[in-house]
Each structure stands twice: as structure tokens, then as C-alpha cells.
Amino acid sequence: MTSRDSGRYRLSRYRPAGGRGPAGTVVALRALGLSDLLTVLPALRGLRRARPDARILLATPRWLEPVALLSGAVDGVVDTPKLGPVAVQRPALAVNLHGRGPASTQVLRATAPAELWAFDLAGGVSWDRDEHRAGNRQHAPREHHRDPREPQAGEEREVARWCRLLEAHGVACDPNDLSLPRPTIPPVVGGAIIVHPGGAHPVRRWPARLWAQVARALATSSHQVVVTGGPEETELARTVARDAGLPPAAVLAGSIDLPELCALVAAGSLLLAANTGIGHLATAYGTPSVLLFGPVSPARWGPPPDRGQHVALWSGERGAADRNGSAATGTEQGLASITPADVLRVVATLPGGHPPSPPPSP
Numbered sequence: 001m002t003s004r005d006s007g008r009y010r011l012s013r014y015r016p017a018g019g020r021g022p023a024g025t026v027v028a029l030r031a032l033g034l035s036d037l038l039t040v041l042p043a044l045r046g047l048r049r050a051r052p053d054a055r056i057l058l059a060t061p062r063w064l065e066p067v068a069l070l071s072g073a074v075d076g077v078v079d080t081p082k083l084g085p086v087a088v089q090r091p092a093l094a095v096n097l098h099g100r101g102p103a104s105t106q107v108l109r110a111t112a113p114a115e116l117w118a119f120d121l122a123g124g125v126s127w128d129r130d131e132h133r134a135g136n137r138q139h140a141p142r143e144h145h146r147d148p149r150e151p152q153a154g155e156e157r158e159v160a161r162w163c164r165l166l167e168a169h170g171v172a173c174d175p176n177d178l179s180l181p182r183p184t185i186p187p188v189v190g191g192a193i194i195v196h197p198g199g200a201h202p203v204r205r206w207p208a209r210l211w212a213q214v215a216r217a218l219a220t221s222s223h224q225v226v227v228t229g230g231p232e233e234t235e236l237a238r239t240v241a242r243d244a245g246l247p248p249a250a251v252l253a254g255s256i257d258l259p260e261l262c263a264l265v266a267a268g269s270l271l272l273a274a275n276t277g278i279g280h281l282a283t284a285y286g287t288p289s290v291l292l293f294g295p296v297s298p299a300r301w302g303p304p305p306d307r308g309q310h311v312a313l314w315s316g317e318r319g320a321a322d323r324n325g326s327a328a329t330g331t332e333q334g335l336a337s338i339t340p341a342d343v344l345r346v347v348a349t350l351p352g353g354h355p356p357s358p359p360p361s362p
Contacts, residue, residue, distance in 0.1 A: 023053040024092030029108055030060050031080040031098055033200065034258075034277025035301065036158075037064050038178070038284060040097045043162035044073035046173035047095065050166075054093075059086045066259045070180055086111050093117065097162050100127045117169050125168035129156055155299050176304065180266075180284040183259045187267035188252065192224045194265065196273035197240050198233035198253075203332045206274050206292050208236060212243035213340040214272060218347070219246060223269070228261065228278065229253030270350065272343065274335070275301055283310055288350040290343055294335025311346050313338050 026047065030040050037060060048056060058068050059080035068077050080086050083103055088094075088111050096118035098104040105118045119127040156164075163173035197211040219225045227237040227250055237253035256264065265271060265278065266285040273279050274292045282289035283303045293302060293314040303310030315334030 023051075024055070024114075025088065026051055026054045026056045026093045026095065027078065027086060027088045027091045027108070027111060027113070028056065028058050028074070028095040029080065029086060029098040029104060030058060031082055031084070032060070034064060034067065035275075035280045036277075037067060038180075038277065038280035039158040039301070040162045041071050041073060041180075041284075042159055042173050042175050042177045043097060043166045044071065045177050046163065046166050046171045048073045050171040051093075057088060057091075059088070063258065066183075066257075067180070067262065070183065070259075070262070072181070083107050090114070095166075097165070117165065119165060125165060127161075129164065155297070158300055178280075178283055178304070179286070180262065180281075182266045182285070183263045185259055185263050187263040188256060188260060189224065189226055189264060190267040191269045192226045192264070192267075193218050193270045194226055194228055194268045194272065194278075195240065196228045196271065196276065196278045197236055198229040199274045199276050203295060204274050204276070204335070206335060206338070208239050209243065210340050211240045211272075214343050215240060215244035215246060217340070217344055219244060224250075226250050226252050226264075228256070228264070270347065272347075279303065279310075283307070290346050290350070292335060292338055292343070294338075295332040309351050311350070313342060313346065 028040075028044060028047065030036055037058075044056070044058070055076075056074045057076050057078050058074045059078045060068060061081050062077065062079040065077040068074050078087050083098075084107075086094075086107055091111055091113045093115045094108040094111055094113035094117070096105050096108055096116070098107075100119050102120075105116070105121070108116060108118070119125060157175070159175045159178070163175050166173050195211060195215045197206065197208055199205040215225050215227065225244070225246055227241045227246065229237045231254040234251070234254035237251045238248075241248070241251045252264070261278070262281060262285075265281040265287055268282075268287050271278065271282040271287055271289040271291075273282075273289070275294075275296055275298075279289055279291040281287075282291075286309065288309040289303065289311070291298070291302065291310070291312045293312050298312035298314050302312040302314075315337050
């Protein structure tokens, strides 16, 4: 299925009448997760505008195809799990939007492209930039500031990094072009508060008992609360819902697919989650959100700092868990220091805020 084959995926917005670039096949590699895909949309859309007659393919896992096509930036998806071979031969252009390399760059070299764009090629654009940015401190609770003015080496927003790669090759990108069209399917629930307690790695998961306290406080305030997650997070979602006093029907984890999740977030009144892909969906649909970060700083992966309806809570700490990534176990200390009261205070300040009942004392 391609975006040219189906009326539900809109591509014309990214096909200007003038400024036509070379045709042929372009393959872009981003074989990661949902958040990774959503953060390269501005780069992909810049590529679409620069090469309106090209057939642009995204090498990414098949399960992300609905969002890739919904974006209007690509014509199709080449199923590529992790850094497996890319099933494209001799494209006119291959673009490494996956990582620094060299492994990801070598995967694209194997397709024998006429042209290759990637970081750290000889004489090309560097992965590291000269300018370093401080943390996203305006999005952290005041009591969680540790050293907010200290620049962090290599700190660059993920969105900006990939725009920079494309711009080095003469492709104009708009880093704010993060929105998605709504799916044509109706949401399973409209106007709900969405609690998403899961995360890719244990270190990035806020404790279930704390999510339950937040969900209980919001549900007590007469708001419909649902709990989402992937199939592997169903038991976690059930635990949060049970401890929050929510009915079994509030658990949507494992029962909705990716297009249905998009529709749910687009129609939701509020999203509460840790640093994960669903937070980027809230940005894409303008749904107010409170996102809990740790150990990774929101300066790289958080919502745009100029959008007040999206708030990232972060302790300001980077510990060993930030360096070890998925090798670390247990909730990161800074993330664990965020309290339900912190979350609920921010919720009350958002557009159309939900004044909650106070959480129970620990």
C-alpha cells in the first residue's frame, strides 16, 4: 500500500508545483521506533519537497507503516527490522536518518546508491555540531532544577539533528513541521485522559503505583481515564487501572492498533506518559501532554519548548543510566524523584486544565 493508492493518506501538501528535483527512487533509513519516526518527519518532508517526482521509500519496521504513510512524506515502506538489509537496489539516493554510523551507513552502501547522504562521511557534515545547548529547563518543575545552565556536550534536539543533515545537502527543512493528519477511523474513546505507563526500558518507566495515584486523582475529578500500552504492557496497564479504581474497560493496552492509537490521542483531552513514542503523537496532534523524563534530557527528545500545552518534567540529572541505556535496570533515580503531586500541579495549569483531587499520601 502506498500513499498514492489510498485517499486516506494526503501527499499533495508536500509536492510543490515548482523547484522540481531529480526523480528516481530515494530510500531513507530509520529502522527504529515510533518516537524515532516522528522526530524525522520534518527531514522527510523537506526531502519530499526537494524531490517531488522521486519515489521515496522509508526503510523502517512494517508496524510503523500506517504512521509513515499518514505523514504524507513517503510513498511506501520497506520492512527493515533494526539494521537488517534494506530490500532496495541501486536507488538514486540513500539517506541515513538512522544514526551516526558506521553500521547504519554500511547498510545503505549495500544498496549501491548513486548518491549517499549520511553523517561523518569524508569531507561531509559532522554528527557533532559546534554549538551546545543547555537542558530544557523551562519545562522542569522548579524544585527539580539542579544545574540547568550547564551546557551538555553534544546536546542537540533530535528533530534539529536530522534537519541539519538535509540542510547540508541544500534541502530546506522546517523543524516545526511535526503535525499528522487525523486518521479517518473514529477513536475508540473521545475526549479521554490517556495514561500510558509503559516504556521501552525499565530505567525509563515511572513506578506503576505512582501512575495509579495520578490516574485515581484524575478519575475522582469526574474525568474519563483510559490506560494504554503495547501487548507486552497489558498486565502493567491492568495493575495501574486496578490500583486506580478504574473499571476493566478502561484498559486499552494490547487491544488497539497503531492507527487506533493515533485516533485516540488526536481525540484525547490529555496525555500522561514517560519519554516514549506516544508523547510525540501528542505533539503531532496538539493534544495537551505531561511527559516524564529520565535519565535522558528533554532537550533532545522532549516536545518543542515553545508549545505550552506540552510539558516535560525532568529532574535535571544525568546519571549512569543515561550512559548505559537499556543495560540499566530499575527506574532512574531522577525520574523516580518526580511525584504525583508534581504531575497533578502541571495538569492543572494546562489549557482546559483538569483540577484534580489531591493524591493520597504515600
